Amino acid sequence: MRTTSRTLNLGILAHVDAGKTSLTERLLYAAGVIDEIGSVDAGSTRTDTLELERRRGITIKTAVANFPLGSGTSAVSVNLVDTPGHPDFIAEVERVLGVLDGAVLVVSAVEGVQPQSRVLMRTLKRLGIPTLLFINKADRRGADDGRVLREIERRLAVPVIPMGRIVGGVGTAEARAVPFAPEDTTFTQRLLDALSLRDDTLLGAYVTDARSVTYERLRAALAAQTRAGQVHPVYVGSAITGTGIAELIEGVREFLPAGRGDAEGPLSGRVFKVERGASGEKIAYVRLFSGELGVRERVPVAGREGRVTDLAVFDRGAVERRRSVGAGQIAMLRGLADVRIGDEIGREPDDRPYQHVFAPPSLETVVVPADRADKGALHLALTQLAEQDPLIGLRQDPEGQDLSVSLYGEVQKEVLATTLAEEYGLVVAFRESTPICVERVTGTGAAYEILDHDGNPFLATVGLRVEPGPVGGGVVFRREVELGSLPLGYMRAVEETVHTTLRQGLYGWQVPDCVVTMTHSGFCSIRSTAGAFRGLTPLVLMTALHRAGTVVHEPMHRFRLEFPQDAYAAVSPALARRRALADPPVALGDAYVVEGHVPADQVHGLEAELPELTGGEGVLETAFDHHRPATAARTRRRIDHNPLHREEYLLHAHRRV
Template identity: 30%
Template sequence: MDDQADADRSTAPVDPERVGQAETGHRARRTFAIISHPDAGKTTLTEKLLLAGGAIEMAGAVRSKGDGRRAKSDWMDIEKSRGISVTSSVMTFEKNGITFNLLDTPGHSDFSEDTYRTLTAVDSAIMVIDAAKGIETQTRKLFEICRLRDIPIVTFVNKIDREGRDPFELLDEIEEMLALSVAPVVWPVGQGGQFKGCYDLASNDFLAAGRTRDVTHTEGLDDPALAALIPADIHAPFRDAASLASEGYADFDPVAYRQGHLTPVIFGSALQNFAVDRLLDLIAAHAPSPRPQPSDKGPIDPDGDRVSGFVFKVQANMDPKHRDRVAFVRFCSGHFKRGMKLDHVRSGKALAVSNPIYFFAQERARTEEAFAGDVIGIPNHGTLRVGDTLSEGESFRFTGLPAFAPEVLRRVRLEDSMKLKQLRRALDDLAEEGLVQVFRPSIGSTWIVGVVGPLQLDVLASRIAAEYKADVTFEPVTSSVARWIRSDSESALAAFIKENITHVARDRDERPVFLCRDDWDLRFTMERNKDIIFDATREIVGQ
């Protein structure tokens, strides 16, 4: 977004209807992710945002036990059974002229690679913090990824209706641990058993708890009308705390927020649907519209006339009845229309996009057009892969999608040898998704799979059984460390592979991978082979 557009968005109370009327095309897009530690309430917040946006009529509670109605964004059987998100999902909805593309990400650290790739496709993020726990490990890791990509963040302090930590303590923790200025926007009126609602410090609206959910506009914290709505023993400490919060922390500055220097903070409750509408209104009014995306030819401006986009995710079997494969494409420039032919840069061939779809978790609908910032699905039979670039007559490649060396290695054991074909298809499909990395040893006929954490193995076995009708188990291997290997000298690389052939495998793209016993073994090998580069990460670029 240009400087003038930044300046045009004021710090006045949000009027979401005026925002939608003032912006069209890609400037009316808000593409954002939600990041959090597991159990902070991310999936519940996702559903309540959909409710606030009018995308669903009734939100269902996310439960860890029982047969309660599951969240809209959790659609796999294993997600429904465990009450966790293990894959990214996309939900597109509109409100007051703004198109929201909400990318829900796995909170569990075992699925961090999927989350990292999803964060390459968003322009802003909501960071969910449990009011009782503060900033947790996974939240901090994901925040650092956002910081590296200059992704602005709105903070939602969740579960304020339960007993938790002091709000000032939480604000100070954000400032100290994340080196980020905070600007309280919505403040709690009471907490835990004394929770009476929330107060919007910008609009001076009091959002009352209770069945009626009355919203009362006041003239400020000292308005007698506000005091009449809150019990005296709660009103006085609330007024003092809210005044101190307004004076002791930074004012909300939309430009500083979009530059990543400041986070507006909203205290609320996703489960009770408190302040969620204020969160969505803030995203509509102040979150950035599509930003320039990095490529090997320089940043691609969203104002550009020619259509371009990149594949950040591939999902197999979203509809098990049709064995489909859908590529998730984030558009970065231009005005896409159904039926357009786009250049598939990796293959050099033209791709006719005749059946593009919008997502609502597992549900889908065909779309006629898309702008920069939009995420669409393109059904295909393996043509599109993560990292691929689509463009309208230009040859460049988007950059910045990461791949990480796995931390857990296991050998795949097929229970029924007659299902070998199904297993091969399953591993190929699920590796393409990024759920697992598959290695074929230079010597031997078995597959080795690599994952970030053990929960991925559970999901892998569950999906192979459910979607490909093959039962597998995983056995330990002598190796625990994997590194991609390369060298500026082809002869040096060939000699290393020949000398270490029993420890070299190939990934699905035929890149050589060195498998070793442990970190000590890796360091020893690196010391003896200065000409070889051992990569723990690599960039996925369609080529």
Template identity: 25%
Template sequence: MSFLEEIQRRRTFGIISHPDAGKTTLTEKLLLFGGAIQEAGAVKNNKIKKGATSDFMEIERQRGISVATSVLAFIYKDKKINILDTPGHKDFAEDTFRTLTAVDSVIVVIDVAKGVEEQTEKLVEVCRMRKIPIIVFINKLDREGKDAFDLLDEVEQKLGLTVTPLSFPIGMGYDFKGIYNLWEKKINLFTNENKTTVSDGVEFTDIDSEELEEIIGETSAETLREELEMVDGVYPKFDQEAYLNGDLQPVFFGSALNNFGVKELLDCFIDIAPTPQPKMSDTRLIDSKEEKLTGFVFKIHANMDPKHRDRLAFIKIVSGTFKRNQPYLHVRNNKKVKFSSPNTFFAEKKEIVDISYPGDIVGLHDTGNFKIGDTLTEGENLNFKGIPSFSPEHFRYVNNADPLKAKQLYKGLDQLMDEGVAQLFTLELNGRRVIGTVGALQYEVIQYRLEHEYGAKCTYENLPMHKVCWVEPSENNEEFKEFKRVKQRYLAKDKRGQLVFLADSAFTIQMTQDKYPSVKLHFTSEYE
């Protein structure tokens, strides 16, 4: 297969939602339909101690939530599909934001009963800003929930999307009989009482035919015809170009737990979703069809296999081909590096791969050379933008609880911070370490992972701070010196050695900016 054909057959997308909307279950079922797994992980069934395929960290199995983005790849109808399953919990939003830099499109999962939730709004806003094509999947139709049209209105209003349904439910909750697939003009029904088996789909080019009554009953047939007429009158026709430009969002209905509507979603997705897209670097736009390799690290994961203490850098290939044992330029370190065992992923299962193409996610064994945002090229000096660190909202001093394990603690902290789990600041005044996180749950994850992966224990002390601001050095030298002298107690360095100012309130930030106008304060690290 030629290089261009390989690019055309790739689809790389992320799945995002509020916690508990069924995102991980949907990921499992996509793998199931893709033939990548033989049996779903029985996410809801505690009798089977399996956990979902994509939740492979021990703490995720215990808490029942995803705390790290996992990468899964499979082939479906000769298309190579790369799924990035992201954490839904708001405390891990930063991992999700970074993952959105590595995807070409997104599926947003919405719970039929809860509708659009706050976390979904934030994530969709990021997708809209970046013009990422979005498909909406309304999940859990076998439960009592909101009316289909009310949900579509809510998605349009709260998320600011322009939707067009490509499938429509026949009944809801207890009356849920199946789905009319507008994309393929088919009806899919449950074929047994306990609503776990799905029919193959009966083709229906004319929904006015009497055959419809025979299949779903008179009342349901009448309701479906009325609803489809409304859909036709109210919503725009599907236009692939508008979808790819981020101006139109197709909607599918289904129940991932019961395998319902998932195959329809997958079949349509591989037809309409974008192939690997160009990406902006700090020097120029990189086209995926260029023959020279470019790629960037969007995630680092230590101890995927605790027995081996391995650490993997996840790289999204933007252009060219990534070949095993070939030397590439690590732009930040200005060094040539080569990799003897690059991996592709299937959750925690890894396979060594000889060649990867644009759109693929490759895992590289890392001894501490990589940081999030690092770029690999064939010699060109460029960096990809848009992978910032956000200003944390929770701050705690970190103390060593076992003096004999100081080395393990600092190594563990160092590696976890490289992963982007949280941010570490070292106070200028006394060298004390402060961990800043976007959400409080991350402190538990850090403590748990330090103990179980590095054999180190830590305790925390609260530090009542409002925000951290990255300080852009002032051209007015005297004013900058004065700022550093007066604010000495609140100054620290981040992991990259950049100066930061820990502010205890929004008022303090305002006052500081008024007093030292030439000193600029930023809420993300990527201000240059």
């Protein structure tokens, strides 16, 4: 007999300081899971468990808490996933999106729609994740739910349906959320107008017999379209006072779909978080899409195999050890020593392929220990942190001189420094952030090396041709040699080495978009090994790449800057100093809006000087957009054994043998 779980994996997403963690606390309190509401300012919230999170009052790591919703046959177990709001930690959000059934996007009634709000909403829409919106902080001075609702409609550019309003003193502790009632003809007409745009049957029924379109039918249509990601109900209230929370909870219950996983289907899950326990063991957070998983079972993990030694689920605000976990649930697994974020448990889910939905980090910095004797300990610490956040992108040159990490922004430096000091006892400093560039192939180049010919010390024949590929197309490997001309293991060795080698091009940067074709192959049936093909491929590939040529491209961010018109004389030269490519200003009331592109390494400096330039009234939003040819020479120190220099590379190869 096939069974289905009734679990809703619900993400809480927001821009920084929108009150997202406070909303999580209020939801847990309203469900009876906690007896007292924690405070972000006091550092007593349930989901901000890191000391650094409590001290800074921001969410840095994803956290999960559970509460029950409803009763009887309609009961749903909600796994509430609290995510970071600061854009520097967008990688944490990305990993969560692939395991959610629905989301609540929180917007502050004071600050309104922020750049991060737009990034998150665009992504939720693109992934088709059913989403409710909650306008929070209606009790705070400066709150204006009407203004923010208009901002949501204009700046988020998605169909929204307001479900209530604030009465009794918006911006004060007396602010009270009142839901729109079925008797409110303005509300029902708004519902009908919005829903009938996407439902011809509903529109036809209204035209034929308006009385047949009852309020219950409208609510059912609203639920269907919300679950399909076509419309987004908007609630308003305050996580601090609790007003509007009951209506939001009812909206979650009615409009967001619980995940229905087949417990008797093939095992399929995904790791979205990895942390280390008190004794240093890895703990993997897994969303199970189908099948069932038990303690002591051996399971396939991304082509490898591991044994689950311990298993726990989230239950009513606590973590409870279980013997097994079913489809639809989130579990914490121990025992998988080699597990990494993004790994598939069992087979990949058919409807949820893993993908990067946000741009990768565009900056990097060198981490320098205060005590040079700590370099080994620093490498170990950064390696463990990279397990928890693969986009740290740890790099070390062969001589072990420099350790560099990738960044989304400068706040990550502060967090990383504090983490290294408090968890590992390491004091570090950072060099100036520099952009992470890429190399694009400009022409076509080919090279080959023949088995047993002079100068080729490897028992292998490899020929490769390199040519440009479409932007965003990645590295494509093709074969012009006959399929049976080379054992499959040797062919795979060449293909895998091609991808590895192209992480560093002629100038040390990744070559992301090109086509590599294998043109020659040969082997000795007695003496050749896959290792010989792995050793020869970098030499051939880099020779071909040198003949094709590459151009270094630097990352560019698209920006939108809104500021008072009288500040234009100060803002314009600042944009020029930052090498921004700006469009002409557009008047928006008494303000100007300027859009354009700016190099990634200039964004932080522009943010820092903007308050002084605009009297504190400038609003800047940026996001990675594209790469352009670098305006200055940019090279990166290699961390391989330099196949561009044959003698150096072969010397290392002989030493290794």
